[in-house]
Amino acid sequence: MQRRTQILLGAIALWSWTALSGSALIAQEVIVAPILNPANQSLLEPPSPRADEPMIRVAAVPKDPLKPTPPAENKIVELVITDDLSEEKERKSDLPAKAIELPAGTLEPMKAADEEPAELMEDENAKPINESEAEANEPAKSEVSPEETRVAKPEIKPIPETPLPQSVQALQPRIARVLDYYYQYQMTDAGKHDVWETMHGFLPYGVDSQIRTPEYRQPVNAIGWICWNKPCRGHRLFEIKNGKLIPRQGPRVQGHHGQFLAMLAQSYVPASFEIQAGGQQFTVQDIIEFEKETCVPKSELTFKLISLSHYLPADATWKSRDGQDWSLQRLLEEEIQQKVVGAACGGTHRLTGIAFAVAARKKAGLPMEGIWERADEYLQQYHAHTFRIQNTDGSFSTNWFEGRGMDRDVDRRLQTTGHILEFLILSLPQEELTSPKIVNAVNYLTTILERNPRHEWSIGPKGHALHALVLYDQLVFGTKPGSRTSEILQTSHD
Numbered sequence: 001m002q003r004r005t006q007i008l009l010g011a012i013a014l015w016s017w018t019a020l021s022g023s024a025l026i027a028q029e030v031i032v033a034p035i036l037n038p039a040n041q042s043l044l045e046p047p048s049p050r051a052d053e054p055m056i057r058v059a060a061v062p063k064d065p066l067k068p069t070p071p072a073e074n075k076i077v078e079l080v081i082t083d084d085l086s087e088e089k090e091r092k093s094d095l096p097a098k099a100i101e102l103p104a105g106t107l108e109p110m111k112a113a114d115e116e117p118a119e120l121m122e123d124e125n126a127k128p129i130n131e132s133e134a135e136a137n138e139p140a141k142s143e144v145s146p147e148e149t150r151v152a153k154p155e156i157k158p159i160p161e162t163p164l165p166q167s168v169q170a171l172q173p174r175i176a177r178v179l180d181y182y183y184q185y186q187m188t189d190a191g192k193h194d195v196w197e198t199m200h201g202f203l204p205y206g207v208d209s210q211i212r213t214p215e216y217r218q219p220v221n222a223i224g225w226i227c228w229n230k231p232c233r234g235h236r237l238f239e240i241k242n243g244k245l246i247p248r249q250g251p252r253v254q255g256h257h258g259q260f261l262a263m264l265a266q267s268y269v270p271a272s273f274e275i276q277a278g279g280q281q282f283t284v285q286d287i288i289e290f291e292k293e294t295c296v297p298k299s300e301l302t303f304k305l306i307s308l309s310h311y312l313p314a315d316a317t318w319k320s321r322d323g324q325d326w327s328l329q330r331l332l333e334e335e336i337q338q339k340v341v342g343a344a345c346g347g348t349h350r351l352t353g354i355a356f357a358v359a360a361r362k363k364a365g366l367p368m369e370g371i372w373e374r375a376d377e378y379l380q381q382y383h384a385h386t387f388r389i390q391n392t393d394g395s396f397s398t399n400w401f402e403g404r405g406m407d408r409d410v411d412r413r414l415q416t417t418g419h420i421l422e423f424l425i426l427s428l429p430q431e432e433l434t435s436p437k438i439v440n441a442v443n444y445l446t447t448i449l450e451r452n453p454r455h456e457w458s459i460g461p462k463g464h465a466l467h468a469l470v471l472y473d474q475l476v477f478g479t480k481p482g483s484r485t486s487e488i489l490q491t492s493h494d
Contacts, residue, residue: 164476168434171442172477175469178449179204182466183484185453187211187219193459194233194252198222199263200463204470206267208484223269226260227284229277238277245277245286256344258291258303265310266467268481288312295320297334302344305331305353314364332357333371336378345464346400348419355379355427379427386420387437394440396420410448414457417445418465425471433476442472 188201190213202209202222210219213230229238235252237260238245247253247260254260264273264284275282288311291304308316309328317327336354340347358376361368368376382401389397389404395417399405407413421441425433432438445465457465473479 165434165439167436167439167443168476171439171446172473174446174450175442175473175477176479178446179466179469179473179484181453182449182462183208183210186462188222188232188459190214190225190230190232192233194235195226195237196252196255197459198226198232199254199260200460202226203263203266203463204466205484206470207269207482209267223264223267227273227275229275236277238275240278240280243280244290245275245280245282246290247287256300256303257294258301258307261287261291261307261311262303265307271311284311292318292326293321295324295326295331297324300338300344301331301334302350302353305335306349306356309353309356309360314360314366328357328360329371332375336371336375340382341400341402345419346402346416348400348423351379351382352423352426355423359427383424383428386424390437390441394437394442394444396441410452410455411458411461414445414448414465415461417441418461418468421445422464422468422471425468425475430475433472442469445469 183205187209188198188211190198190211193201198211201211207221207223209222211222211225212219213225215230226232226237229236233252237247237253239248240246249255249257249259261284264287269284271283271285271288273284275284275286288308291307295301295304305328308331312328314328317325320326332354335350338350340350343350354375358368358372358379361372366372385401386396389401391397391404391406395406395413397403397405397420398407398409398412398416400416400420405416421438424438424441428438445468449465449469474481
């Protein structure tokens with residue numbers, strides 16, 4: 001018995017040495033993400049490798065090295081993105097495909113054949129997102145002056161006049177089909193999904209989003225449901241303390257301070273929209289004031305930066321509860337000093353916050369100097385870095401911004417490519433949205449959502465992936481926010 005154990009341990013040691021030292025096929029180039037010099041906020045160059053240190057990263061050793069490898073003849077069909085965005089190639093794989101691979105033409109409801117989906121219309125008792133109605137019912141204490149808060153009105157400027165490349169034009173009907181499918185057949189359910197999940201469910205479609213509820217026979221507006229403090233899997237977002245509206249933060253509600261407001265901002269919900277909680281009436285402006293008052297140095301301010309860059313004037317100033325002076329510039333300074341690699345969702349949200357702040361500054365026509373100029377350069381560095389480590393199939397690194405990565409797990413690919421593409425679309429110059437690298441990424445993301453309609457995607461990554469496609473649809477093809485419900489209903493009656 002002892003002899004057999006020694007032989008087995010020796011075999012494992014030999015296998016490990018061979019796997020770690022043998023082949024350049026499992027090595028990857030180390031690429032260091034952009035970083036800032038904490039002393040003066042200037043961009044640092046990536047460190048140079050030592051002469052005796054090769055620029056490679058060894059692939060991770062499998063967790064179970066004794067697990068048999070699947071037979072070599074096991075084949076899967078995998079889409080490989082090519083220059084003409086149409087060619088499919090077949091290749092052998094020693095790993096089984098995790099997702100359900102279906103032909104691109106099989107998007108269909110995940111329902112029994114004899115079950116009709118509920119019509120996509122609001123119950124007559126549900127509260128629509130309507131700025132004029134919200135303002136009419138708004139209590140005097142929550143009135144919003146133009147000087148204090150900019151009303152959220154999206155400016156969608158589709159890439160104009162010059163004909164779009166054929167590869168881009170080919171994406172439009174596919175994106176529309178994917179977005180319509182997930183909108184109609186994978187809406188959230190207040191009995192099954194908590195607040196955090198419902199928030200990610202409404203992120204892609206914004207004010208169009210619907211939710212199924214125990215109270216109403218037909219789906220109702222998802223943002224209105226949360227804003228009226230209705231329960232999502234038994235959890236409510238808001239509480240009242242000392243007469244003030246407090247959005248809860250923690251498991252099953254919002255995962256980060258300012259996250260709900262950031263999602264409202266990205267859904268173009270106006271500051272005057274009504275909120276009901278504890279038998280009292282408030283507006284989104286009350287959440288804005290709460291997020292301003294609760295700014296704390298050296299904490300995660302990512303989602304506050306996203307939301308306040310949207311709702312406040314670019315030169316706004318305010319005081320927090322502890323009497324400190326704050327501004328969008330201070331929020332930016334706090335955020336840009338914190339790390340990207342290792343931050344929430346690989347750092348994509350932190351970069352998105354920086355991008356929101358820079359865009360608001362430029363739109364206001366304020367000087368782009370000092371920290372603002374450095375932030376703009378910082379984003380450009382990350383754009384270049386992201387494309388440098390992009391995979392050949394159009395997907396982005398499954399190691400986020402840390403380095404190259406091409407994990408075969410389709411859930412991981414959706415998570416990383418969806419988040420990174422979302423950040424890029426929000427931060428790149430509009431003319432770059434039809435560049436081959438972005439088109440390949442959009443095609444890749446559309447394809448995996450198109451081919452796997454019955455796959456049980458995690459609701460967070462799915463929400464950000466769909467949001468990336470919605471943004472592309474708006475900015476490149478000119479689809480207006482808030483029009484999906486009417487378009488779906490019109491199509492159903494044609």
